[in-house]
Amino acid sequence: MTSMRARPSFAPRGAESCTSCGARRASVCIAIEEKDLERLAALAVPLPVPAGRTFITEGDPAEHFFNVTHGTAKLFKLLPDGRRQVTGFASAGTFLGLAVSSSYAFSAEAVEPAQVCRFSRTRLRHLLDDFPAMERRLLDVASNELVAAQEQMLLLGRxxxxxxxxxxxxxxxxxxxxxxxxxxxxxxxxxxxxxxxxxxxxxxxxxxxxxxxxxxxxxxxxxxxxxxxxxxxxxxxxxxxxxxx
Amino acid sequence: MTSMRARPSFAPRGAESCTSCGARRASVCIAIEEKDLERLAALAVPLPVPAGRTFITEGDPAEHFFNVTHGTAKLFKLLPDGRRQVTGFASAGTFLGLAVSSSYAFSAEAVEPAQVCRFSRTRLRHLLDDFPAMERRLLDVASNELVAAQEQMLLLGRxxxxxxxxxxxxxxxxxxxxxxxxxxxxxxxxxxxxxxxxxxxxxxxxxxxxxxxxxxxxxxxxxxxxxxxxxxxxxxxxxxxxxxx
DNA sequence: CGTGCTTTTGAAAATCATCAAGTATAGTGG
DNA sequence: CCACTATACTTGATGATTTTCAAAAGCACG
Known part of the structure; x- marks a missing residue:
């Protein structure tokens, strides 16, 4: 009854997805200049994520990157018996899915209605070849998250x-x-x-x-x-x- | 076995530092091709680090990157009252100092006699402009560490x-x-x-x-x-x- | 062969978890 | 609109894992 699985009518691919994205200036996408945004938009698939919906599952093949553009998601890992560790909260601008491995190292679920942009991993990889600035931005993002992760370890451990x-x-x-x-x-x-x-x-x-x-x-x-x-x-x-x- | 050990303890500057570095294949330096190694070597300052010596101090201006080439170091954060959280151990091949901030987010101390290569942050930054492969390698390294950090959070929290x-x-x-x-x-x-x-x-x-x-x-x-x-x-x-x- | 440090072991104490139940809130359907 | 149900949040009592305090044993070093 409360099914939210109806495919939304909006999200016109490409049209204005990246140009008008409210989260762009806070995200890695800021590294792409206005004139090149169309190439990014061509890859971006905007997806609405209802609250409680899991959109990344730990262990699944990592075929996509995600960029949260609206709302909040929680990232977490599970132990077999159900114990859970939330490793972070992702709000607008957060880039998800960085990993060398072929499968996701964590799950992600919206905690409030959210909107994410989905990118094919391989296609974004290719795009990165043309936009080194974005790759550098990704490195910055990863570095910052690493610092945050260390801070969280201090919190959890001590x-x-x-x-x-x-x-x-x-x-x-x-x-x-x-x-x-x-x-x-x-x-x-x-x-x-x-x-x-x-x-x-x-x-x-x-x-x-x-x-x-x-x-x-x-x-x-x-x-x-x-x-x-x-x-x-x-x-x-x-x-x-x-x-x- | 003896041939493996034939490595000078006091790595003379430049001369053969990178070419003969035993840790190179395990480190980000693998991204630099043989023929360009000289440029890397020109930046690398090999430093011996005796056991117990702190070579990165949390909060200090982050002027250098480090690459552990031999031995083991511990990375840690401190609370004002002395409580300590070791966020990781770095052995040969580990790259240290990734951070956007202008100061180090953690301290590093050798737990056994070690050898590190020190790079000027700004100069390595410039080198990265010429070797995008190394930047990509750094992103991979950071991504892997992020995954490890999340795993550690699960351990510490649950x-x-x-x-x-x-x-x-x-x-x-x-x-x-x-x-x-x-x-x-x-x-x-x-x-x-x-x-x-x-x-x-x-x-x-x-x-x-x-x-x-x-x-x-x-x-x-x-x-x-x-x-x-x-x-x-x-x-x-x-x-x-x-x-x- | 001390001396100082690390590691190990023991007993008591404390923080946090578990179990249990009550209260508030939101969403649902009458 | 209101009652009802499910869920989330809060509060209380008890208990257990881990910490703290204390000290012995093992090792390296001068």
Missing amino acids: KTARERVASFLLAREACAAVGPVPSARGHISLPMARTDIADYLGLTVETVSRTMTRLRIERLIDMPSPTEIILRNHDALTALAAGLS | KTARERVASFLLAREACAAVGPVPSARGHISLPMARTDIADYLGLTVETVSRTMTRLRIERLIDMPSPTEIILRNHDALTALAAGLS
């Missing part, structure tokens, strides 16, 4: 639950600051569920919930609704996230 | 101590298999201290030690010496590492 949650909230704030939708100072939205946050921070839902409640009671944050957080004591949160406290 | 140690030992074995010094099947060496392993796995030294002892008692491994491990029951270890147990 920080307490409190420190993890504080780090997460501050990261969300920083992420919102560069995002397309400017939000009020210290106001952040959490489109992902508590379970996703827990799996991202290496904790349980209960611990995340309890920790947030405690931060609220201590007036470090406000929580008008579960998906809406206001950072009340930025300095204290920063100290917490850094491990001082 | 695996038990036992599973972490098993995963580590198997990863070491796989790493030794591709390394320059072929070792007997199932025999691995651990050049790093228990503390480093603990900081890599997000555990304490005591837990690592206890866990290894237990694996030994259960005949999954043998431990002739603390730095020498023999994988006795490969299948059981694999199952453990995968989370089945």
Whole structure:
């Protein structure tokens, strides 16, 4: 009944896909100049992704790259018994699928209605030959993600639950600051569920919930609704996230 | 065997640095053809790094890239109170310093006597303009490290101590298999201290030690010496590492 | 043959997970 | 529009894995 599988009528291939893409300036596509955008658009297949839909499955043959142009997705890995680690959240501008291997190393699922651009891996590879600037941009993106991954390892390996949650909230704030939708100072939205946050921070839902409640009671944050957080004591949160406290 | 060892310890500048580099085929430098090696060698500054010496410090201005040509280094991040997370171990062939930022995101210290090649960041950048193959190789390297980082996040966030140690030992074995010094099947060496392993796995030294002892008692491994491990029951270890147990 | 470091082992303590249940929220259908 | 159901979130009590604290054993080095 609620089937979202109806093929959308829009997404006119090529026409205005890349030229008018709101996420372009935030993505690797910025490396392609206006005049060459048509070549990129010819490869790009815009796809709507309803919330909850998995569009990359770990282990599947990696035939495509993806670029999130709208909404938010979670990237995750699973253990056979169902334990899950969310390795990151991808919002507008994020490029997905970088890997040398022939199969995806993670799964990706939309946490809110999203829009992605799909590129054939081999065809984009060829395009890269003509646009070294884009390849360099990809290297920059990968380098940045590597730095972020190391930071996350520090969080997962050495920080307490409190420190993890504080780090997460501050990261969300920083992420919102560069995002397309400017939000009020210290106001952040959490489109992902508590379970996703827990799996991202290496904790349980209960611990995340309890920790947030405690931060609220201590007036470090406000929580008008579960998906809406206001950072009340930025300095204290920063100290917490850094491990001082 | 003796011929392999015929390598000068004090690699004279330029002369034969890159041409005779034992680590070249395992590193990004493989992307530079023989005839162009001189240009690379002109940039490469070979440096011996004694065990325990820190040669990259987190937060310092990132002026150089490094390529480990011999020995092993640990990469790590610190919290102000001294908590440490080892984000990886770098052995011969590993390229270090990828980052867009102007300062290093991690520190690096040799865990055993090592040899590295130092490149000026800006000059190597310019060299990359002439050798797109090397840039592509760098992207591949970064992509692979990203996949490894995600795997490590899964380990840190969701695996038990036992599973972490098993995963580590198997990863070491796989790493030794591709390394320059072929070792007997199932025999691995651990050049790093228990503390480093603990900081890599997000555990304490005591837990690592206890866990290894237990694996030994259960005949999954043998431990002739603390730095020498023999994988006795490969299948059981694999199952453990995968989370089945 | 000490001396200092690393590794190992033991006992107690703590953080976080698990189990359990209540509350809030959203989406559905009457 | 409202009640109903399913889901998400929160809160509480208990428990377990891992940490912390403490100390012995093993090794390298001078």
